[in-house]
Amino acid sequence: MLLDLIAQKISGLKDVLPLIEGGKGISVSNGETCGAWAAAGAVGTFSAVNADSYDEKGNIIPQIYHGKTRQERHRELVEYAVAGGIAQAKIARERSNGKGRIHMNALWEMGSSQEVITRILEGAKGCIHGVVCGAGMPYSLSEIAAKFGIHYYPIVSSARAFSALFRRSFKKCIELLGGVVYEDPWLAGGHNGLSNAESPNNPMNPYLRLVELRKVMNSFNLVSIPIIIAGSVWWLSEWQDYMKNPEVGNVAFQFGTRPILTTECPVAKAWQPKLMSLKRGDVKLTTLSPTGFYSSAINNEMISNLLARQERQAPIVEISELKVKVFGREVCLDSDYTERVNQWISNGFTTAMLTPENTVVFVKPEESQTILKDQRDCCGCLSACHFSSWCQTKGATGKIPDPRSFCIQKTLQSAAHGGNLDESLIFAGHSAYRFAEDPFYENNFIPTTQQLIDRILTGF
Ligand SMILES: Cc1cc2nc3c(=O)[nH]c(=O)nc-3n(C[C@H](O)[C@H](O)[C@H](O)COP(=O)(O)O)c2cc1C
Ligand code: SF4
Numbered sequence: 001m002l003l004d005l006i007a008q009k010i011s012g013l014k015d016v017l018p019l020i021e022g023g024k025g026i027s028v029s030n031g032e033t034c035g036a037w038a039a040a041g042a043v044g045t046f047s048a049v050n051a052d053s054y055d056e057k058g059n060i061i062p063q064i065y066h067g068k069t070r071q072e073r074h075r076e077l078v079e080y081a082v083a084g085g086i087a088q089a090k091i092a093r094e095r096s097n098g099k100g101r102i103h104m105n106a107l108w109e110m111g112s113s114q115e116v117i118t119r120i121l122e123g124a125k126g127c128i129h130g131v132v133c134g135a136g137m138p139y140s141l142s143e144i145a146a147k148f149g150i151h152y153y154p155i156v157s158s159a160r161a162f163s164a165l166f167r168r169s170f171k172k173c174i175e176l177l178g179g180v181v182y183e184d185p186w187l188a189g190g191h192n193g194l195s196n197a198e199s200p201n202n203p204m205n206p207y208l209r210l211v212e213l214r215k216v217m218n219s220f221n222l223v224s225i226p227i228i229i230a231g232s233v234w235w236l237s238e239w240q241d242y243m244k245n246p247e248v249g250n251v252a253f254q255f256g257t258r259p260i261l262t263t264e265c266p267v268a269k270a271w272q273p274k275l276m277s278l279k280r281g282d283v284k285l286t287t288l289s290p291t292g293f294y295s296s297a298i299n300n301e302m303i304s305n306l307l308a309r310q311e312r313q314a315p316i317v318e319i320s321e322l323k324v325k326v327f328g329r330e331v332c333l334d335s336d337y338t339e340r341v342n343q344w345i346s347n348g349f350t351t352a353m354l355t356p357e358n359t360v361v362f363v364k365p366e367e368s369q370t371i372l373k374d375q376r377d378c379c380g381c382l383s384a385c386h387f388s389s390w391c392q393t394k395g396a397t398g399k400i401p402d403p404r405s406f407c408i409q410k411t412l413q414s415a416a417h418g419g420n421l422d423e424s425l426i427f428a429g430h431s432a433y434r435f436a437e438d439p440f441y442e443n444n445f446i447p448t449t450q451q452l453i454d455r456i457l458t459g460f
Contacts, residue, residue, distance in 0.1 A: 003236055003459050004243040008226060008252065010043055011101045011129035011151040011178050017042040019456060020228055022256030023105020023132055024190065024427070025049030026409075027416040028267055029259070031088035035095020036264040036449035038102050043252075045103040045132060046092050048120055049110055050077065050381065050409070051084030063413065065379050070390055074380030078112045085120030093127040101129045103153070107191070108136030109291055109383045111392055114144065121148045130178050135191045135293060136383075137165060142173035151178030153228065157185040157193030159212040166220055177225055181254060182206075182213055184231030185294065189256045189429035192285060192294040200285045200294060206231065210242070214249045223249065230254035232431035234438070237459035255456070257429035261441065262449045267416055272444065274298060274421055278433045285430075290387035290405040296430060301422035302411065310404050312344045312362040313355070324352045326360055333360065353403040356386070361403055374407040381409040 010016040021037040023029050025047035034044030052060045063080045067073040085104065092102045106117050113133075121128060121144070128148075133141050134155025145152035154170070156162045162180055170177055185192040186203035194200060206229075213227060226249075233239060233253045242248050261268050261275060282299050288306050289295040297303055314322075320332035322341060331352075333341060341362070349362035353371070363371070378388040384397050387405035391397040408425060415424035435441050440455055447455065 003457065004240065005236065005457070006244075007041075008250070010226075010252070011103070013101055013129070015041075016101055017453070017457075018226065018252030019043070019453060020103075020230075020252055020254040021045045021259050022189075022230055022254045023047045023103070024256060024260070025051075025105070025107065026412040027052050028265065028427075029105070030266060031091025032095060032264045032266070033259060033262065033449065034088070034092040034102055036262070037259070037453070038092065038096035038100030040450045040453045041100050042453055043101045043103055043130075044092060044096065045105045046085075046088040048081065048085040048088070048104045048106045048116060050081050050413070051088045053080065053083040053087040060417070065377070067379075070378050070380050070388075071395065073378070074111055074390075074392070077379045077381055078116060081110075081112075081116045082119040082123065085116065086123035089120065089124035089127040093124075102127060103130040103132050104128050105132045105134075107291075108133050108138040108141075109293075110135075111380045111382055113383065114140060117144055118147070121150070132181065134181070134183065134193070135291065137161070139165060139169045142170045142176065145176050146173050149176075151176050153177075153179050153181055155181040155183050155193075155230075156213070157183050158195065158209065159216040160195075161193065162213060163216050166216075171220070174222070177222065179226040179228045179252060180213065180217065180222075181228040181230055182210055183254075184209075184229075186231075186285065187430045188231035189283070189296050189432070190427045191289065191291065192296055194285075194294045207242070207248075211247045214247065217249070226250040226252045228252045228254050230256060232429055234258060234431050234434050235460045236456055257432050258456075259449065259452065260428075261435060261446050262452050263446055264449050268446050270418065270421065271415075271426065272446065274300070274426065275428070275432060275435045276441065276444065278428075278436060280433045283428050283430045283432050288405055290385045290402075290408050291382055292384075292386055296427065298426040298428050298432070300424075300426060302406070302425065306404065306406060309361055309363060312340075312349055313359045313404070314341055314362075316354075316358045316360060324360065326352045326354055331360065354400050355404055356399040356402050363403065368403070371403045374410060375401050377410075378407070379409065 007015040019042040023045040034046035037044030065073040130151040132153040185194040284299040314333045314337040344362040351368040352360040375388040389401045411425035
């Protein structure tokens with residue numbers, strides 16, 4: 001199969017394969033994976049979200065927190081993140097053998113993101129060619145990139161989001177805009193940029209959204225800037241219509257889920273049984289993330305428990321016969337819920353917890369203890385957190401901590417570092433079920449990154 005895929009100038013280097021490793025935190029895409037993608041002549045992306053750093057023997061330094069306050073622990077987290085990002089950038093540089101491109105991915109809404117990104121770029125000078133940023137509106141990304149003379153790549157899920165970013169800030173730094181990542185909000189793994197006007201149950205045609213994005217980019221004179229298509233890209237043969245197509249323009253492709261099963265990926269072995277057992281529909285798009293964004297993850301025990309918890313929810317009213325104690329205080333609940341509440345209580349969900357939406361949820365006593373402990377242990381990994389009410393600028397969001405959400409730091413760290421995968425957050429794209437159907441992975445084959453890229457270049 002002959003693909004219309006053309007090597008491009010990416011982040012300043014000519015003839016780079018327009019195949020891009022999607023950044024994956026925490027520690028799913030790292031220096032090893034990134035270096036391998038670059039060594040294959042493509043683009044690797046390590047995650048700068050609380051990346052691992054190592055002691056002098058090469059062991060991962062566990063991220064343990066000693067500070068008494070959240071603010072103190074947040075500062076420890078920033079130091080871990082900076083050390084980890086620098087370590088991964090250096091590994092990527094070494095593994096790349098000077099080939100391909102090395103990108104760094106960060107979440108705009110991670111705690112102290114601008115400081116972390118800036119300090120990693122300072123500490124790993126010359127190692128990083130591009131910085132990629134999503135999960136939020138990274139207005140200052142261009143300024144940071146300009147300071148270091150590297151390219152920047154915003155991740156957007158609509159033409160409207162890009163237009164807002166460009167008009168407000170990117171127009172001042174067009175020369176370093178390396179590409180625009182279009183991450184399909186209904187298909188991609190990780191956090192998803194669905195707007196309030198879009199429904200999780202009504203996916204839109206990616207082609208039409210890409211054409212719209214290209215029109216907006218062309219109107220800003222960004223005709224030659226590539227759109228990097230992300231979200232359920234598996235076989236390139238299925239994307240032929242998007243290549244050499246003037247309506248979409250110059251494109252590259254980003255793979256998020258597929259590279260998890262490569263020998264260089266630190267979680268490949270541990271996640272393989274889960275990934276290989278997935279069926280269509282086993283990845284869920286939910287609003288559970290403490291960031292407030294939609295996100296897509298494998299529907300394991302943790303996700304299904306949280307979804308069930310949302311169902312065990314009753315509205316608070318001023319006066320009612322139905323009364324429950326919430327940590328000693330009596331609250332009235334909508335009496336329409338009497339039967340359901342009795343049922344939940346008789347099933348062992350005896351502890352009522354307040355939510356920020358004037359409701360209570362019913363959980364088992366031991367679950368409530370875990371929720372409260374996780375909230376107490378918060379180390380401020382986000383700029384603002386629905387689950388713990390942590391807020392980087394004000395100390396607290398002013399809202400009630402939300403027991404319907406969870407600690408993303410704890411559950412992602414656990415997924416990456418040998419924790420129980422049923423109790424961890426395993427982000428995945430909506431095509432992850434294809435591992436089980438794709439003959440490439442027969443007999444539990446895990447390819448090297450080079451083998452995966454060679455395979456992708458055949459179209460499959
Ligand atoms: C395990 C996992 C973790 C991810 N973490 C991040 C992240 O930290 N930052 C980010 O911008 N995107 C993240 N993503 C999104 C990927 O970079 C990529 O854009 C997306 O997965 C593409 O969709 P696909 O998985 O269908 O290929 C993550 C995806 C997965 C599967
Ligand atoms: S509670 Fe929220 S801000 Fe705190 S560490 Fe967990 S996810 Fe991060």
